[in-house]
Amino acid sequence: MDGDIALSKVPGKGWADRAVAQAGKPVVSRKTVGRLSLYRRLLDNLRGTGTTHIYSHQLAHLAGVSAAQVRRDFMVIGYSGSPNRGYHVDTCLASIESLLDGATRQDVALVGVGRLGRSVLAHFAGRRPLLRIAAGFDTNPGVIGTTIEGCLVHSMDDLERVVAEKGIRIAILAVPPETAQAAADALVRSGIRSLVDFTAVPLHVPDEVFVDHMDITSALESAAFFARQDQGTPPMDNGVDNGSEADMFPMI
Amino acid sequence: MDGDIALSKVPGKGWADRAVAQAGKPVVSRKTVGRLSLYRRLLDNLRGTGTTHIYSHQLAHLAGVSAAQVRRDFMVIGYSGSPNRGYHVDTCLASIESLLDGATRQDVALVGVGRLGRSVLAHFAGRRPLLRIAAGFDTNPGVIGTTIEGCLVHSMDDLERVVAEKGIRIAILAVPPETAQAAADALVRSGIRSLVDFTAVPLHVPDEVFVDHMDITSALESAAFFARQDQGTPPMDNGVDNGSEADMFPMI
DNA sequence: CGAACGCCGTTACGCGTTTCACAAGTTACC
DNA sequence: GGTAACTTGTGAAACGCGTAACGGCGTTCG
Missing domain, CATH: 3.40.50.720 (NAD(P)-binding Rossmann-like Domain)
Structure with missing residues (x-):
């Protein structure tokens, strides 16, 4: 390596197999936590509208990610929905909140x-x-x-x-x-x-x-750069994406 | 797939060999552009201090990334430094600016x-x-x-x-x-x-x-979450990291 | 003058994340 | 009651990214 520093990154950390909540350290990735925070807000709004159940692809659409991503994120935190009924908004919210908020203020x-x-x-x-x-x-x-x-x-x-x-x-x-x-x-x-x-x-x-x-x-300079490229969304990163509203969201 | 959307991603794009500026479309990743913007600012400050040359690991330290990352980023935009002399601040800056700023306002x-x-x-x-x-x-x-x-x-x-x-x-x-x-x-x-x-x-x-x-x-909710985990920097993502100042930076 | 050192450019590898694809399950309808 | 059309959960592949490692070259010191 170069002279000195170590440069972030997780230390040794086996990371290993099941990343689910276990000994109190859930081992959830940074990006997943960010999305969970977003899901939480979306679900909170949804609850206000009286929605009780939601499918992964619906929540995915709202969050601007793929349905598989939503399912995987919920799998990571150990929350399960019911097949053909989707995720129960209340319990799902509770599950996310218990992870994000913790016990104390x-x-x-x-x-x-x-x-x-x-x-x-x-x-x-x-x-x-x-x-x-x-x-x-x-x-x-x-x-x-x-x-x-x-x-x-x-x-x-x-x-x-x-x-x-x-x-x-x-x-x-x-x-x-x-x-x-x-x-x-x-x-x-x-x-x-x-x-x-x-x-x-x-x-x-x-x-x-x-x-x-x-x-x-x-952020602004990146936006300026990609505004000059004709194809928009470049390689990867957090998507937000998607286009048009169309049919979407029968909402129960 | 789900009903509708496509979700970002670069189309086909071989990426392949030289991704350097060529037909006007450099094909630079989002994260790389973000870092280049950062390098630009750092180099700009550096020029103010009279520094004329800088090594990859020095710039890496300032930016909070690895030296290899810096070299690769510069490779992507096709800028070359001189061995044993490092990168020439002025020409490097010019190279980055020509990419980020473009020709017109x-x-x-x-x-x-x-x-x-x-x-x-x-x-x-x-x-x-x-x-x-x-x-x-x-x-x-x-x-x-x-x-x-x-x-x-x-x-x-x-x-x-x-x-x-x-x-x-x-x-x-x-x-x-x-x-x-x-x-x-x-x-x-x-x-x-x-x-x-x-x-x-x-x-x-x-x-x-x-x-x-x-x-x-x-961002804040993620910060709150990881504040509760005892080991800090979790998995991955844009580092910022590193610790202590120590010797660092002979500065020519 | 030669050799050793240090840095850059580049390729190859490893890791983490995301997506694909399918098995299992549940509901609704015929 | 059986079947068809949905879903979720999850193993496995694909993808992108970052890091490690190596060859090359200029400099510098013996």
Whole structure:
């Protein structure tokens, strides 16, 4: 290898055979978890419409993935539907939620309460009872001490203390790129476990810390690039796809 | 298959041998383009520090990927460095930019000029001369007609007309989930080619349209999930990783 | 001047994910 | 009651991607 670093990736991890929930560590892939989160929202909406059962290809259509994908995802989390009846919305939702939400409430720190930070904050205001943005941090004296969307903003200087005290293990990073790494370091020192990074720069954190880099710049530049290619959806990745509505969805 | 859709994927495409720029269609994967965008930013910063040459493993460290990945990415776009000297920052940058930016300026539409839309707008204000957010759209009468960050906000009713007139082929979608699909449909009708979707719901668009779904909700819920697992970085996906600074980067 | 080192370009391999395809099961209808 | 048309669940292939490994070449030091 090159000189130094190890570069993410799962350590040794046999991964092995049955990936189903077992000793408390379900071993679900990143992408699967992302889709489950999406299924959850879709099913939640569906329940509001009074739908009680749904077929894999219907949910697949809503989520923009293949039916096989849906079935496989549910298989991973160990949820089974009934043949010829499809999946029961309520129990399916319960199954997903028990996996995603866990037992206890999790607090989130919002680091950087600027425009973007506030957007994200508003986006989540009381959306999930078990996932609450419990503290904000910023360097701007104008916002320190204020409460936005029910979230008290602290000074960045208090970050390590407050995060450690509250036992916060998840953080949203929405600071300018220059201070991103320093903020990430402070978060890691105070025991953070997961980061959602809206910064323009990649963060260097220990392997044990989960990082999702939401790179808006890359997203737009990629969009611009593929807009120039005449065939649209290039190789792979998360599909969203599909075209036209047509018949679809008899909805029971 | 299920009833209808086809689901992305590149058509036949041998991919085969040299995937380099050739007949104008480089055939570069989505992820590679994303990384190239990142390399571009990093190299741009680097040039500011006076660095003239850089090794693959150095750039890899900055980007949070493996050195082999960097070399392969550059191979894909047909850029060659010099052995024992590394990559020449200026020419490398030029090579990436010629691929990402293209020849002419591309205009972008911002649909939904709410909190999130404005954040993204500010994020991009004049960042790339060849990629300009040229028009905003919203239903809120309070913002229609105003100019934010040099971007005039139109009524949503004028979307199809303005987008078609200006020949806009890229759009950022930052509207409430209820109106997302309708907005996407309108954009598609007016000839959009790429979408960056910040909506909570997946969009149904023709296969020819490139879509990048920036799902903030999923990102946070995934982060919450993996925060509960003790080993951090789960299976795979875009790494960001790595740990500690240490020696790194003699910088010429 | 020669040899050893270090990096790049490239090919081959391995892994994870997605899709295909089929067995098993259940319901509804004739 | 039997049968036909659906579904789900799942093993196995296909695909794309990333990593490891190797040849080549320029540089540098003995």
